Amino acid sequence: MKELQETPPERLMNHNLVERKFDIYINEPFQSGKELTFLKEALDNNWLSTEGEQIQFFEQQLKNYINVEHLTLTNSGTSALHLALITLGIKEGDFVICQSFSFVASANPILYQKAIPVFVDSEEETWNMDPDFLREAIEYCLRKGKKPRAIIMVHTYGIPAKINKIKSICREYEIPLIEDAAEALGSTYFDQPAGSLGDLSILSFNGNKIITSTSGGALIAQNDEIIRMARLVSNQSKDENNPHNHVRLGFNYKMSNICAAVGRAQMHDLDKRVTRKREIFQLYKTLLSDCKEIQFQGEEERSISNRWVTTLTANRKNFNKIITEKLLKYKIESRYLWKPIHLIPYFKEFSFFGDQTCGRLHDCGVALPSGLGLAQSEQERIAELIYQELK
Numbered sequence: 001m002k003e004l005q006e007t008p009p010e011r012l013m014n015h016n017l018v019e020r021k022f023d024i025y026i027n028e029p030f031q032s033g034k035e036l037t038f039l040k041e042a043l044d045n046n047w048l049s050t051e052g053e054q055i056q057f058f059e060q061q062l063k064n065y066i067n068v069e070h071l072t073l074t075n076s077g078t079s080a081l082h083l084a085l086i087t088l089g090i091k092e093g094d095f096v097i098c099q100s101f102s103f104v105a106s107a108n109p110i111l112y113q114k115a116i117p118v119f120v121d122s123e124e125e126t127w128n129m130d131p132d133f134l135r136e137a138i139e140y141c142l143r144k145g146k147k148p149r150a151i152i153m154v155h156t157y158g159i160p161a162k163i164n165k166i167k168s169i170c171r172e173y174e175i176p177l178i179e180d181a182a183e184a185l186g187s188t189y190f191d192q193p194a195g196s197l198g199d200l201s202i203l204s205f206n207g208n209k210i211i212t213s214t215s216g217g218a219l220i221a222q223n224d225e226i227i228r229m230a231r232l233v234s235n236q237s238k239d240e241n242n243p244h245n246h247v248r249l250g251f252n253y254k255m256s257n258i259c260a261a262v263g264r265a266q267m268h269d270l271d272k273r274v275t276r277k278r279e280i281f282q283l284y285k286t287l288l289s290d291c292k293e294i295q296f297q298g299e300e301e302r303s304i305s306n307r308w309v310t311t312l313t314a315n316r317k318n319f320n321k322i323i324t325e326k327l328l329k330y331k332i333e334s335r336y337l338w339k340p341i342h343l344i345p346y347f348k349e350f351s352f353f354g355d356q357t358c359g360r361l362h363d364c365g366v367a368l369p370s371g372l373g374l375a376q377s378e379q380e381r382i383a384e385l386i387y388q389e390l391k
Contacts, residue, residue: 004030004272004372023331024382027208027309030273030372034265042261050235052257058213058264062203065270066195068220070227073255073263074234077182077204077217081152082109083230083253084178084200084219088150090115095141095148099129099180100340101358102154106180107341110152118148119342121354125298127311127361128161129153130354131169137353138173150176155184155194156338157367158210158277158308159297163189163197176200182217185210186274186306194306195220205263210273210306213263216255274306276372281307283376284368287383288312291390311337313365314390322389323366332382337365 042054055073063071074080090096092114098107100119110117118137123130134151141148151170153161163179170177179198181187187194195201195218205216219230232238237250255263281296288294293314299305313319320336327334339362342352368382 004269004276021331022333024333024369024374024378025371026333026335026367026369028371028373029207029212032265032269034268035262038261038265039258042257047257050254050256052260054257054260054264055255058255058260058267059218061264061267062195062218065267066193066220068196070222070224071218071220072227072231072234073260074217074219074253075255075259076215076253077180077202077206078105078109079234079251079253080202080204080217080219081105081178081180082112082251083234084202084221085109085113085115085150086233087221087226087229088176088178088200090149093146095144095146096150096152097134097137097141097148097175098152098341099154099156100342100352100354101127101156101338101361102180102341103182103338104341104344105182106152106154107347111346115149117341117347117350119340119347119350119352119354121352121356122156122358122361123162124357126159126161126300126303127156127297127358128159129166130357131162131165133353133355134166134169137351138169138175140351140353147173148175150178152178152180153198154180154182155187155305157297157311158184158187158194158306159299160184160187160189160194160197160303160305162300167197170199178202182206183209183308184306186270186277187304189300189303191302199223200226205259205266210277210308211263211266211270213255213259213266216259216263273372277307277370278305280370280372280374280379281310283379284310284312284383287380288386291387293390294386307370309370310368311365312368313337313361315364316390319364320362320366323386326385326389327382330381330385332369332385334369335367337361337367 182204184194234253239245
């Protein structure tokens with residue numbers, strides 16, 4: 001899209017003291033052009049801490065965009081998820097059900113609380129939490145004598161999960177739903193924005209996300225009391241009336257005003273970013289349309305994904321290894337799809353419910369370069385290299 005303009009890479013390279021590993025990265029950050037304006041405001045006002053008007057502006061932008069009332073910024077998506085568990089009162093020995101096909105940060109906070117993760121497989125269409133296996137996991141916990149305290153559902157690679165079915169199960173069993181929308185800002189489900197679909201929701205603004213604040217996240221809740229508690233805990237649980245007193249165990253999880261200035265700048269063209277991401281996905285799909293072995297991650301009816309990363313699978317042995325190594329020869333970054341969390345060594349002892357769909361996705365799937373500055377000629381080159389290996 002011509003409307004999206006970035007500082008030319010050659011200008012950035014002139015001042016880059018760190019050697020670039022790739023000519024094409026999987027998801028290189030993209031500047032809006034407004035970052036310096038808001039950073040200068042923060043510097044001019046000398047707000048270099050975790051207080052300041054940039055935080056207020058960024059929070060309000062997010063509330064308006066997602067159409068929510070209660071939100072607080074954090075220094076990462078992981079800390080936002082940890083705060084979600086803390087505010088729900090999750091403690092040692094509690095069961096928390098989690099989607100296995102995701103980045104490991106979706107499950108690590110469960111262990112921070114010394115709770116017990118129970119992993120659920122993906123369904124084949126969107127690659128997100130399978131509602132049928134979710135029900136099996138809940139029944140397992142009940143047989144063990146404890147109802148799960150929360151369910152963490154992820155919109156993998158920005159594709160909305162089958163929310164209606166999952167929320168129906170959550171209501172049936174009266175279990176809070178945490179929506180991990182770290183990768184899904186700008187996606188919608190039945191016209192509702194990702195980040196507004198759970199009892200609690202989290203976002204990430206890491207450098208590879210559709211917008212970035214260099215690092216950062218947000219916790220969203222339907223209940224203002226949850227956000228009040230999250231703000232307290234994220235600030236070392238300082239007593240408002242006596243900053244030398246701390247009312248409970250707290251953490252240093254607040255976002256800085258400088259990071260918020262960058263996030264505020266990036267929000268200005270979020271819808272254009274979503275459009276551009278979807279254009280990148282569609283061009284890959286067109287370029288690889290003659291290759292019948294390839295399958296792309298699907299969208300459920302009435303959901304619109306931000307297509308954060310274009311992902312695909314092929315029914316060919318070692319496809320992920322072949323393609324990533326081929327692209328690497330040309331200094332093009334690509335990656336295997338997420339390794340199922342239940343297969344990561346320190347999670348192997350915990351229960352998993354499914355038919356290993358997520359394992360098959362990992363074994364035969366690839367994530368392709370999807371940065372907003374990706375040129376059509378670069379996509380054509382990537383598609384041609386993939387074709388060469390599938391002939």
